[in-house]
Amino acid sequence: MNKHAHGDVLRRQDEILRIVREQSVHSQDELLALLRRRRFRVTQPTLSRDLRELGVAKSPNGYITRDAFAGGAVVAFAPRDVVETRLEQAVAEYVTGADTAGNLVVIRTPAASAQPVASAIDGASIDSVLGTIGGDDTIFVAFRTPAAASVFAERLRRIIGIRRRNVR
DSSP states (O other): OOHHHHHHHHHHHHHHHHHHHHSOOOOHHHHHHHHHHTTOOOOHHHHHHHHHHHTOEEETTEEEOGGGSGGGOOOOOSOHHHHHHHHHHHHHHHOOEEEEETTEEEEEOSTTOHHHHHHHHHHHTOTTEEEEEEOSSEEEEEESSHHHHHHHHHHHHHHHTOOOOOOO
């Protein structure tokens, strides 16, 4: 798969999540039509795989995301390795840098690329993450501790092949 094709996958999966969160969708055919109206080229088998990877489930009221369950309980629909792979792919493709500031990690991406990375971080359900804020080209990830932030930033730098800068 080429680099641009994977970016298309992440954008399509983000759009699927947006549609399911914003409106009631009761069938894959209905979701396919909504995606096509938004200029996404997708087949039914690809949509099925996307739904499985994203942890989207069908309920009596339509499709729901794992974070839509009452009480805020997160139910793991997607296997952990799929979620981790999505995070690593998003980081490898879009992240250009990661720095820490206390218990925050500031992640840089090219313009219009922050949301797929923020979504992948949210989907990974990392224990020490308190929350993410994604803009156009920057993401702030709040961690419980500065140590957890440092570990995560180093993980991102390792994925993108950047060594930590020595600051004096």
